[in-house]
Every structure is written in C-alpha cells, then in structure tokens.
Amino acid sequence: MADNLPETPLLNELEKGAWPSFVKEIKMAAKRSPMCQDLLGQLEQSYREKIGYWKHGGIVGVMGYGGGVIGRYSALPDKYPKVSHFHTMRINQPAGWYYTSKALRDICDIWEKRGSGLTNMHGSTGDIILLGTTTDQLEPTFEDLSKIDFDIGGSGSDLRTPSCCCGMSRCEWACYDTMALTYDLTMHYQDELHRPAFPYKFKFKMSGCPNDCVASIARADMSIIGTWRDDIQVDQDAVREYADKGLDITSDVVNNCPSKCMDWDGKELHIDNSFCVRCMHCINVMPKALRPGKDRGATILIGSKAPIIEGAFLSSVLFPFIKIEPPYSKIKDTVDKMWDVWCEEGKNRERIGEFIQRVGLGNFLEAIEIDPVPEMVAHPRENPYVFYEEYFEEGDDDEEEEES
Amino acid sequence: MAKSVEEIAEAMFNLVKEAGSQKKLKPMDLTKSMIQMFGDEVDKKICKEAIKQLINSGRCVYTYFGGSFIELPHREGAAND
Amino acid sequence: MAVDMSKRRTDYGPPHYERFLPPIIKENYGKWKYHEILKPGVMVHVSESGAELYTVRSASGRLISIDKIRIYCDLADKYCGGYIRFTSRHNVEFLLTKKENIDPLIKDLKALGHPVGGIGNSITSIVHTQGWVHCHSAATDASGIVKCVMDDLIEYFENMKLPGKLRIALACCLNMCGAVHCSDIAILGVHRRPPRIDHANLKNVCEIPNVSASCPTAAIRPATVNGKPSVEVIEERCMFCANCYTVCPAMPLNDPLNDGVSIWVGGKVSNARSEPMFSKLAIPFIPNNPPRWPEVTGAIRNIVELWAKNARKYERMGEWINRIGWPKFFRMTGIEFRKEHIDDFKHAGLTFKRSTHLTF
Numbered sequence: 001m002a003d004n005l006p007e008t009p010l011l012n013e014l015e016k017g018a019w020p021s022f023v024k025e026i027k028m029a030a031k032r033s034p035m036c037q038d039l040l041g042q043l044e045q046s047y048r049e050k051i052g053y054w055k056h057g058g059i060v061g062v063m064g065y066g067g068g069v070i071g072r073y074s075a076l077p078d079k080y081p082k083v084s085h086f087h088t089m090r091i092n093q094p095a096g097w098y099y100t101s102k103a104l105r106d107i108c109d110i111w112e113k114r115g116s117g118l119t120n121m122h123g124s125t126g127d128i129i130l131l132g133t134t135t136d137q138l139e140p141t142f143e144d145l146s147k148i149d150f151d152i153g154g155s156g157s158d159l160r161t162p163s164c165c166c167g168m169s170r171c172e173w174a175c176y177d178t179m180a181l182t183y184d185l186t187m188h189y190q191d192e193l194h195r196p197a198f199p200y201k202f203k204f205k206m207s208g209c210p211n212d213c214v215a216s217i218a219r220a221d222m223s224i225i226g227t228w229r230d231d232i233q234v235d236q237d238a239v240r241e242y243a244d245k246g247l248d249i250t251s252d253v254v255n256n257c258p259s260k261c262m263d264w265d266g267k268e269l270h271i272d273n274s275f276c277v278r279c280m281h282c283i284n285v286m287p288k289a290l291r292p293g294k295d296r297g298a299t300i301l302i303g304s305k306a307p308i309i310e311g312a313f314l315s316s317v318l319f320p321f322i323k324i325e326p327p328y329s330k331i332k333d334t335v336d337k338m339w340d341v342w343c344e345e346g347k348n349r350e351r352i353g354e355f356i357q358r359v360g361l362g363n364f365l366e367a368i369e370i371d372p373v374p375e376m377v378a379h380p381r382e383n384p385y386v387f388y389e390e391y392f393e394e395g396d397d398d399e400e401e402e403e404s
Numbered sequence: 405m406a407k408s409v410e411e412i413a414e415a416m417f418n419l420v421k422e423a424g425s426q427k428k429l430k431p432m433d434l435t436k437s438m439i440q441m442f443g444d445e446v447d448k449k450i451c452k453e454a455i456k457q458l459i460n461s462g463r464c465v466y467t468y469f470g471g472s473f474i475e476l477p478h479r480e481g482a483a484n485d
Numbered sequence: 486m487a488v489d490m491s492k493r494r495t496d497y498g499p500p501h502y503e504r505f506l507p508p509i510i511k512e513n514y515g516k517w518k519y520h521e522i523l524k525p526g527v528m529v530h531v532s533e534s535g536a537e538l539y540t541v542r543s544a545s546g547r548l549i550s551i552d553k554i555r556i557y558c559d560l561a562d563k564y565c566g567g568y569i570r571f572t573s574r575h576n577v578e579f580l581l582t583k584k585e586n587i588d589p590l591i592k593d594l595k596a597l598g599h600p601v602g603g604i605g606n607s608i609t610s611i612v613h614t615q616g617w618v619h620c621h622s623a624a625t626d627a628s629g630i631v632k633c634v635m636d637d638l639i640e641y642f643e644n645m646k647l648p649g650k651l652r653i654a655l656a657c658c659l660n661m662c663g664a665v666h667c668s669d670i671a672i673l674g675v676h677r678r679p680p681r682i683d684h685a686n687l688k689n690v691c692e693i694p695n696v697s698a699s700c701p702t703a704a705i706r707p708a709t710v711n712g713k714p715s716v717e718v719i720e721e722r723c724m725f726c727a728n729c730y731t732v733c734p735a736m737p738l739n740d741p742l743n744d745g746v747s748i749w750v751g752g753k754v755s756n757a758r759s760e761p762m763f764s765k766l767a768i769p770f771i772p773n774n775p776p777r778w779p780e781v782t783g784a785i786r787n788i789v790e791l792w793a794k795n796a797r798k799y800e801r802m803g804e805w806i807n808r809i810g811w812p813k814f815f816r817m818t819g820i821e822f823r824k825e826h827i828d829d830f831k832h833a834g835l836t837f838k839r840s841t842h843l844t845f
Contacts, residue, residue, distance in 0.1 A: 014629055014632050014633075014776055017639075018600060018635075018639040019600070019632050019639060020598055020599050021598070021632060022546050022547075022618070022628040025546065025549050025553060026548075026550070029550040029551065039618070046626065049741055050775065051744070052739060054619060055621055055734060057480055058467045058468040058480055061465070063462070063488040063490065064459055064488075064490060064493065071468075071482070093499060094505050095499070096502050097573075098568065099505050099570065099571075100505050100567050103500070103505060104555075107554075108554050117550055118548065118550055118551075119549055119551065120547050121545060121554070121577070123662075124662050124663050131619060146494050149497065150499065151495075151498050156472035157472035168517070169510050170510060170517065171530075172517040174515070183499070186498050191496065195455070195466075197455075210757070212756065212761075215664065217667075218754045252798060258759065278756070279757050280756060284757055287521070306664045307661060308661070308701070309699070310831070311831060312666040314761055344432070348471040349470055349732075426692075427692060428692045469691070470695065470699055470732030480690075481686070482734055
C-alpha cells in the first residue's frame, strides 16, 4: 500500500524539523486509507499552486440533527476521487478532555472503519474532530459512536459544544467546578445543541479562574470565569520561603499588582483585599503561598466573538459575582431569557454580542430583567445622546405623595 | 382550539415548499409565521415539536449556508457524484 | 435513508467525565493545594491529602492519525494506568503518580518525535485551523505554517527562558475559527481581492438577500447580469473577509497571487496584571511561500527575540509594547508602518493617538 503514496516533494519538506509533522501523520494514515492518499495528492497541488481546493457543503448530516457535520467536497473530484466527499464530524468531547485509552481506542477503531483515520485532538471549540468521510458513512459512524456513548457536537446556528478548563480536577485555582457545570449545561441544552434554532452560533466557555485557560473572554457568547469575593489566602511562612529562595517580592509581585493593593515589609505581605481586582498575578507567582479566597464563584460575562461581522468583541460583565452551584438555576434562567430575546429579534448571523450592541446593553438588560450595575461598564457614557425614557408630567408630584 | 403538532408541521412544510429556492427560512421564521397564522392556538414549544417532527420524518432538512435554515431535501450545489 | 427515528438514541450527550478520571484525580478532586513546575514540560500538583500528581506535557501537532492516538494509548497504559488528557492548546498530557516514570516517559515521547515542554514561561503549541487540508475559504495553509514556526521556535517550547508566556495562534482566514484575535502573536490568513462572481450559477446556489446582508461593509447589492438575477460588489468597499463566500459558494475569493498572511501582536486573554487585550496589526501582508514560509518564520522570530530581550519579567508582548509605545515597537522591529496599520472601520478614531505622550 505504501507504494500508492503520491509524489509529494513539497510536503516532504514538512517532515523535517523538531516539531511533530502533520505530513507524517497523513502518510501514516495513508498506509491503509486511500482517502489519505488522495488527500496528500490534493494538498501537494495546493502547496504547488498556493490555493485550497475544497468546496463548502451545507446539507449533509445525520438524520434528525442539524449540526455536528461539516460538508466538504473536493473541487478536483476527477483527479482526487477518494476525497470527492471529505466531510468532518464533530464529536462532543468529555469535559476537561480526559480519556481512558479504552475509549480512545474505540473511537480509533470506528474511524479506521468509517473514515480517513485522521483527527484533530481537538478542534478550536473543543470537539473531537473526525476529519474526512463520505456521505454514506455518516449514519453508520453515528450509530457506532452511540454504542460507545459518544454523541455529536454542535455546528451552524446552534449551541456549540460547551468546553472548559480542567478546573478542580487538577488545578488549585479553580473557583468553581468547571467540568460539572459544562456537563450539566451540555446535557440540559441537548436540543439547542443538536437542532439549530438560533440566529447564529452561541458558545459557553467555562474557566475556573481569571487566568482563563480556555480563552473564554475572547470567544464565548457567555464566559463563565471563576473568581472569589473574600480575601486571598496567605501563608506568610511560605511567602518568606519564596523570598529566602531568591524571589524579589517587591519587584516581582508587589510592583506588578495592577491595583497597588499590597506591600511587603521584608517579613509579611500585606494585602488590602478591598482594592484587589482578582488578576491572579501574585497567586501565579507564589502558588505555594497564596490562594484564591474561600468564598468562591464566578463572574459571568457576555458577548465575545471573532471579527465577522461587526468586528471582534471581548465579553463584558453581566453578573459581577454569582455562586456556581447545582442546579445552576440562575444561569439557566438568564440564558433562557437571553435566547428568547435574541431569537425573537436577532438577524441571521448576528451573534448575541452584536445584537446587544445594536439594541443597546441598557435595553437588553431591561428585556432580560437584570438591573444595571457599575461593574458592567469600563466607565459611564461620554456622549450626551441619552435616550431618556422617563420624565415628569404636571401633577406627578401629587400622585407620588398620595401613594406614599 | 389548540393546533396539533401534525397540523403545525403540515403548515410549516407548506411554507418551506412555497419558499423553495427563493427564500431560505430559519426555524424562528417558521415559528413566527405560525404564531401569525394561528394566534393563540400555537406557542413556541409546540412549534419546536413540529419542527422536530418535520426533520425526523425526513420531509425537511437542516441546511447551513452562513447560518442554519430549514429546506426541502435536495442535492446541494457543491456536491460531487 | 432508512433510519427508524422512533428507535434511535439521540441527545444522550458526551460520556460523563467521571468515567475517564484517573483514581488519584477522583480522590483529590477540588483538594489540590499548590503546584510547582519541576522542569520544562513537567509539573507536580500537591493535594491537601499529600498526594502528588505529575503532569508531563507534550506537543501533538493537532492533526493526528489514529495510529498516533493508539501509540499515545500504549504510553498511557504503560505509565499512567490507561488515562490520558489533552489541553486547550492541542497538547497531550500524561498524568503520573510515580515520579520515577517521568524520565522514561519523556524518553519515549522524544523517540516518537514529540517534544516535551510548553509549561511556564515558554511558547506552547499554536492553536490553529484547517487551512488547505480541509477548508474552503483558507487564504493560507494552517498546519504547514505552524510546523515551520514551531520548528524554528522549538527552543522556546522546550525551555522556560522567556520573560513570560507567549501564545501564538493561527487562523487561515478572517472567519477565525481559531479565534486568534487575543494572542501575543496571531498569524492570520488574508485574501486581498474581491470575490469573483459566478453570475451564471449564483441564483441556483445562493439566496440573494442573504448574500447582501452578509457583507459587513454593505458592498454587495442585488443586480441583474446577462438577464440573470445576481449580485454586484462595490469593490472599493470590499475588505476581503470572505463572509459572502461562506454564505454563497458562487463568490470565491481564493487567489494564489494575492492570498497570504498578516501578523498581529500584543493580545492576551488572561486577566493577570493587565486586562485582556486584542492583538494589533504588525505586518499587513506576507505572500504565501510554501512549503516553509521563511518570511513568516523570520518575521516571528524577530518579534519574539526583541520581546524576549527587552521585556521585563512576566511582561506579556502587549504589556511590553504598551510600556515602550508602538512607535518604538516599529522602530525596534524595523517593520515599516503603512496606511494599512491605521484602522478605518467603525470607531477607528478611538485607536488614534490622542495625546502628546510620545517618545523620541
């Protein structure tokens, strides 16, 4: 079979060097998969001609679901017939991306039989990506996957597969159980994940602390980022130990504090927690000495996205602090209200952040019945074009008095 | 009188059929049309059920072209033999 | 298609994560007390209970075959009781309870051609997209550039000699499946020519109102061409985002002569010290030069090394540039400042320099 590999002088250049080579991976898979042989051929042509040769499909999928399969066809099907169809399947990963070797081997066996044998571990959203199969293999792949309890993830105008950092499973900074919340929301919103009913995509990303290892604030429509309300836990002995071992507490820790809320007198670290902005720097530098407080929860922010269409946004604060505990009713109530308003009024391809920008955050808050608080803005408005909705009429004062 | 899931699915199917290739409809377009058409006899929840039935029966399919839509099953432009 | 929907199992979601957690994690879930980085790519987490969990992080390359996954499984069986995890940046992590297994595992990984590192003040794996391997709107390849850049910067993956963390991400077009817009260095594939309209087929494959609505700058309007309903593009308004092409396959933008990459710098998502920031444009365009993209790897090395040499301890790329100012960044890197660097989309005025705080 190895003899069937096409000549790929350009791609071969990418087998050199210290970083793992995707070309080697494709060649490995090509030993048994004719699809991968044609993939190599088409990719070599792309490298030669500096252009991609894929067409975007929009209709293939598994029966009943409207997401999770990305249709892909070669633009050169006569030359590369084995990748004439080369669809992607997104498979909902287990929260935190933990696996047993048994589970992974089961997935590999299915993909050896049903597809190209190529994967992404993982896609940007977090799914297991099974890269490349034909239309007739989509249903059988789903059937095989269901036997090992793996379901399909999101794509299109639906809830995208939620994802999270490893949280409490292996991080002392996790301020809530990210994996538990991710699993719960994923299960609670299965219908929204599989049957696209939104104006456009919606992403949840759960990060356990403000270090935000899953880039939640940059790419989630709802970013749930762990934080704490009380004081940073300080072990002064351990702080002194860091100092003894050569850490310059003043320049490395104190001078980097964005809120200038701490000082070091050579013996003790003093923190005025009422000014601490929970940035994590001091904790990051001295993990043995400092820990987030004990009254933990999350800041919930909304609306981030990549540039298309209205420009890139970062998420902005919705709830400065809430406790994150099952059954997560406050989150779900808020999400349901947000989706209601957005589905009713949003345009095709309009992310919720863009929708909020169009209708105004103030109006949006009113619609989802949340009171505005100063934590939601970097600063109050600078422009005086205020759309006042409340005003007095003659006689109002009297009525007020009568009622009181 | 409340409409049944079947009646709503049928009305939705007709809308999708009429729209044909002229206009792509999103699930929310269908739901809004039903509420316009039947008023209090329908709600969002039953419309959701009707869409599920339409899709599960194979009479309609979800499509994606820069956003998800509901259409009649057809061979797509990009497909190869 | 004969699928009996009444018997079909649907909406069962992913397997519960507890099925895949190693016993030491189940026992110490939520009880971790602190961690230490022992050496490049290796850290230990210590629990309140005193339990110690060793993590070895290794680069995977993201696009991997089932053959490689099976090899990972063999290593997980050999060293980790059959458990394994992946990270948000495509690395693979082996979780060990026996310290003495760390070095043999690293030896096996290196023999396999998979470097160990990416923890602490280092460059970890590049988050990236599909590129020419699988995407219709790619303006460049993804895996290829990532491979070349990381081949070049491997010393910074395998060591922790940088002032702070450096996160690189690549998206092969403006759609940014990789959401690269808040990275220390973002490599972004760009088109530079408006879509070529297939007027004969457009009406058959696209819905005209949707195509018009898809354009961020309202450059597309309905038009009748050769008697057929189609669209026209006001070319001077097109900024080559390919959003119309995603909505309508009859409007391809791919152009071998004019497609390439742009380089953006100074973004971050972490809240540590400074607030999260977007990346800003450093280099508007570098032509595609496969298979090794030497101009891209050279430009990135130049930026990385200047930052590494001049930034203060912990300072991320964006924090360093904010301190020294953008004019100095352009002077130091030797990158020419051009018209393209000045924003001209909505709220562009907010990015103009509106003070006399300047260095000379």
